[in-house]
Amino acid sequence: MSSIELTNLTKRFGDLVAVNNMDLEIKDKEFVALLGPSGCGKTTTMNMIAGIELPSDGHVSFDGNDITNTPMGKRGVGFVFQNYAIFIHMTVYKNLAFGLEVSGTPRGEIDQKVDDMAKLMRLTRQLDWPAERLSVNELQRLAIGRSAIVRPNIFLLDEPLSNLDAAFRAEMRTELKHLQHELEQTMVYVTHDQLEAMSMADRIAIMDMGILQQYGSPIDVYNRPENSFVARFIGAPSMNLLDGRIVGTNGSTKLDFGDIGNLTPDGNDPLAQACQNAQNSNVLFGVRPEDLKIQPSGSSDQVLSVKVTFIELIGPRSIIHVEGGGHQLKVVSDNQETIEIGTPVGIAPTGRTHLFDADSGQRVE
Amino acid sequence: MMAGNRISFEVMRYTFIIAALAIFLIPIVWMTTLAFKPVAEWTTAISEITWLPKNPTLGNFEFIFTGQTDELIITMPNTATMPIIASLVIASLGTLIAVVVGTLGAYGVSRFQVGNNLPLSVLQLRLFPPMAVMIPVMMMWSYLALVDTFWGLSLIYGIVTLPFSFWLMKTFFDEVPREIEEAALVEGCSQWRVFYRVTLPMVKAPLATTVLFVFILNWSDYVIALLLTRKDWVTIPVYMNSLNSAMTGEMYGSKAAIGLIAAIPPVVLGIIIQKHLVRGLTFGALKQ
Numbered sequence: 001m002s003s004i005e006l007t008n009l010t011k012r013f014g015d016l017v018a019v020n021n022m023d024l025e026i027k028d029k030e031f032v033a034l035l036g037p038s039g040c041g042k043t044t045t046m047n048m049i050a051g052i053e054l055p056s057d058g059h060v061s062f063d064g065n066d067i068t069n070t071p072m073g074k075r076g077v078g079f080v081f082q083n084y085a086i087f088i089h090m091t092v093y094k095n096l097a098f099g100l101e102v103s104g105t106p107r108g109e110i111d112q113k114v115d116d117m118a119k120l121m122r123l124t125r126q127l128d129w130p131a132e133r134l135s136v137n138e139l140q141r142l143a144i145g146r147s148a149i150v151r152p153n154i155f156l157l158d159e160p161l162s163n164l165d166a167a168f169r170a171e172m173r174t175e176l177k178h179l180q181h182e183l184e185q186t187m188v189y190v191t192h193d194q195l196e197a198m199s200m201a202d203r204i205a206i207m208d209m210g211i212l213q214q215y216g217s218p219i220d221v222y223n224r225p226e227n228s229f230v231a232r233f234i235g236a237p238s239m240n241l242l243d244g245r246i247v248g249t250n251g252s253t254k255l256d257f258g259d260i261g262n263l264t265p266d267g268n269d270p271l272a273q274a275c276q277n278a279q280n281s282n283v284l285f286g287v288r289p290e291d292l293k294i295q296p297s298g299s300s301d302q303v304l305s306v307k308v309t310f311i312e313l314i315g316p317r318s319i320i321h322v323e324g325g326g327h328q329l330k331v332v333s334d335n336q337e338t339i340e341i342g343t344p345v346g347i348a349p350t351g352r353t354h355l356f357d358a359d360s361g362q363r364v365e
Numbered sequence: 366m367m368a369g370n371r372i373s374f375e376v377m378r379y380t381f382i383i384a385a386l387a388i389f390l391i392p393i394v395w396m397t398t399l400a401f402k403p404v405a406e407w408t409t410a411i412s413e414i415t416w417l418p419k420n421p422t423l424g425n426f427e428f429i430f431t432g433q434t435d436e437l438i439i440t441m442p443n444t445a446t447m448p449i450i451a452s453l454v455i456a457s458l459g460t461l462i463a464v465v466v467g468t469l470g471a472y473g474v475s476r477f478q479v480g481n482n483l484p485l486s487v488l489q490l491r492l493f494p495p496m497a498v499m500i501p502v503m504m505m506w507s508y509l510a511l512v513d514t515f516w517g518l519s520l521i522y523g524i525v526t527l528p529f530s531f532w533l534m535k536t537f538f539d540e541v542p543r544e545i546e547e548a549a550l551v552e553g554c555s556q557w558r559v560f561y562r563v564t565l566p567m568v569k570a571p572l573a574t575t576v577l578f579v580f581i582l583n584w585s586d587y588v589i590a591l592l593l594t595r596k597d598w599v600t601i602p603v604y605m606n607s608l609n610s611a612m613t614g615e616m617y618g619s620k621a622a623i624g625l626i627a628a629i630p631p632v633v634l635g636i637i638i639q640k641h642l643v644r645g646l647t648f649g650a651l652k653q
Contacts, residue, residue: 052547073553085548089566099552150552 002153002186003028004049008058011044018044020210021058026203031180031187033201035194037233041210042190043082043158049188050079050156062154075154078147078185082159084139086146088132092123095131095142099150113149120179121145137168144176148183155185161196173199194234198222206230223352228361231286231354237319240292240329242285243358246275255285259325260304263349274355274364282358289330291351294320294339303346308339322347393628399621400425404436407617425622429608439610443596445623448604453630454515455590455600456583459522463579466523467530468572472560475538476546484535491528499592506593513595521593522583529582530575537571538564573641581631601627 004026011019019041026032034042047053049060051072059068067075087095096114105113118124121141126134134142140160147155157176161169177200180187191197197204198218206213206221206229214226225231231239244257253275254264263285265272295303306324320331320339331347339345355364399407402418402425428434429445470487474480502521503512511517541564549559565572587602594603605623608616 050551052551072547072551073555075551077551079548079551081544081548083542083544085542085544087545087549087563087567089569098549102549102552102554102558146548147551 003030003063004154004186004188005061005064006045006049006058007061009045009048009055009060010057011041011048011053012056017210019048019055022207022210022212024205024212024215026186026188029184029186031177031189031200031202033189033191033197033204034207035191035197035204035233036207036213037192040207042192042207045207046156046158046188046190049154050077051075052079076152077154077156078150078152080143080147080155080157080160082162084143086131086134086139086142088130090131091127092118092129092131092134092142093127095146096123096127096149098146103150117145117149136163137165140164140172144179148179151183151185153185155180155183155187156190157187158190159192160189161191162193169196176200194236198234206233208233224363225286225354226363228284228286228356231356235288237289237330237332239286239288239354241356242287242327242329243282244285245282246278246280248279253279255283257285257304257325257327260306260327263304265353269353270365271353271355278355278357278364283364284356284358284361286354286356287349288351289319289332291349291353292329292331292347293350294331294333294337295346295348297344297346303348305344305346308341308343308345311339311341396621396624396628399618400625402618404613404618407621408613425618428616429619429623437613437616439612441608443599443604443607445601445604445626447597448599448601448623449626451515451594451598452584452600452602452627455518455522455598456580456630458515458519459526459583460576460580462519462523463526463530463583464534464572464576467527467575468534468565471531471534472538472564475535476543484532487528487531490525495525496588499589503592512593513597515598518590518593518598518600521589522586525586525589526579526582530579533571533575533578534568537568541567570641573638577631577634577638580634584627584631 004024006022006024009019009022009024010017022041022045024032024045034045036042044053048055051067051070055068059066061067062075087098090098093114096117097110100110100113114127115124118127121144123138123141123145126138131139131142140163144157144160160176161172164172173196176187176189189197189201201218203215203217204221205215208229214221214230216224221230221234225234225239228241232241242257244255244262246253247256248254252264253272254262255275256262265275297303297305304324306322306327306329308320309323309328310321312319312321317332317334320333322329322331322345329347333339356362357364398417401421401423402415403420403422404424406415406418406420422436424434424436428437428441432441432444433439470480470483474484506512506517506521509517511520545567546559546564549563550556554562585602586600587606590600590603591606594600599607601623605620605627608619608623610616
């Protein structure tokens with residue numbers, strides 16, 4: 001059993017507030033990703049959970065016990081550093097055995113556990129090598145193995161895959177998830193890569209400027225972003241956010257985008273309700289590039305008129321960049337029809353759309 | 366054609382290396398040959414330069430270790446045995462003091478942000494030549510009955526070379542990534558154990574360099590030893606200076622003999638830790 005609870009957690013470095021009044025609750029055996037851009041406070045949050053940094057305010061609890069002032073060595077957490085922090089003056093074996101030796105485990109048991117972990121991490125052949133001879137990929141596995149071997153109830157990983165090449169990163173994503181199931185640990189994973197967070201985590205905590213923006217399942221944060229930051233940060237290519245204004249005419253409301261046209265939401269569309277609630281205000285209209293479709297120019301009144309400016313090929317699909325009336329948008333197309341740069345086209349939303357307040361950035365429903 | 370160029374380049378390269386070596390090694394070769402020359406070959410009694418001893422002799426060594434030799438009519442009351450022991454003991458102890466205190470101090474300053482201006486105050490010890498404060502030090506040492514004792518001289522050596530060991534080690538500790546230590550601390554390691562199991566082994570090579578550097582400084586000191594020793598704990602450089610007499614003037618042969626002996630410990634120490642010196646700093650655990 002190892003749940004983690006952060007209450008009003010705040011960390012200040014002089015004038016800089018790295019983490020601001022953060023509340024987060026992580027369940028036992030849950031895999032939570034702390035996601036955000038560089039400098040958003042995710043690593044600081046992680047360091048406070050591990051005890052490497054002490055919070056300026058607030059509390060950290062494990063299983064309901066306040067451990068805010070417990071020294072890091074007594075918290076029973078495993079920590080994998082972004083830069084691995086391998087003891088290069090020791091052999092691979094010594095690195096793996098380190099935590100067990102510190103806790104005074106009998107020699108025979110250490111040998112057994114090191115062998116098992118080496119097998120799991122595919123380091124058996126390298127056991128007697130000095131750690132400095134390992135490749136980056138092997139260092140990575142060693143760093144994870146060294147922390148995992150003591151079977152900590154809570155496993156913290158700080159961007160462990162950021163130095164790896166793309167192919168190995170994909171492989172490690174699967175393996176980490178697998179490892180977490182096997183070791184039955186509570187895992188907290190810091191990353192700035194939304195794909196890593198989306199593919200591995202049970203829940204994602206998205207942070208920006210020291211503030212927790214949204215906490216929910218990957219599907220949740222993807223389908224229902226709480227604010228425009230989350231909307232922009234989750235998903236690749238990122239969500240289109242258009243400046244618009246909601247105007248009411250003859251009992252119906254429409255979203256006015258200036259020169260490129262306007263949209264009148266269908267009565268059954270949740271967007272219609274949202275528009276009703278935000279009458280006569282400036283909004284950000286969000287729609288994912290996958291949820292837009294290119295149509296012939298002027299084909300219906302639900303079409304925004306734009307011009308194609310650039311086409312990016314991404315395998316079987318392409319990202320069509322379009323522009324009009326000062327707005328720039330991306331549309332994902334399945335390459336069914338040929339489109340040329342410079343052609344005037346129409347675009348229409350075909351799937352889920354989102355509405356955010358233009359000033360606060362908060363979701364409007 | 367290409368091969369020809371290559372060969373002429375190699376020939377030039379080696380010619381240059383040998384020429385440079387010859388220039389650097391002349392003083393050492395001269396001292397070595399001098400140590401084995403009989404008195405007639407290093408006094409002005411003969412008006413020619415002899416490069417290699419014509420009549421090689423161990424007389425110079427005999428003289429400094431026994432106080433007399435058949436070749437010289439004078440005798441020496443003080444032999445070289447005690448100064449050699451004194452130099453070994455004092456330089457080693459001084460090095461030990463400077464390196465242990467410097468390393469621990471540097472670790473504290475580097476890791477725990479303690480000491481505020483301490484690093485600069487330590488450096489201040491080197492801002493003026495030791496001679497500038499040696500008279501007050503002489504008075505203090507004499508008051509504390511430390512003059513002409515091995516611990517008295519070791520202590521001042523430790524103090525005078527402390528800035529070197531402190532600053533060198535501080536620079537090296539600063540380069541050891543904090544995460545390495547945090548990784549060990551998270552595993553439940555005590556801070557002290559982190560220091561000697563993780564950090565210290567990582568700076569083994571720089572530590573060896575520091576030891577050699579400080580030892581050579583202590584080993585070759587003349588002025589401080591001259592002021593703080595009388596007869597019991599006279600060190601090699603001071604003893605060397607005493608090798609003259611009214612009758613023969615400067616006894617260059619004997620000086621060369623003790624000089625040759627004095628060159629041995631730094632060379633041996635250098636060879637022992639050469640592996641570390643060459644290896645230098647490799648903090649490859651981190652992908653920067």
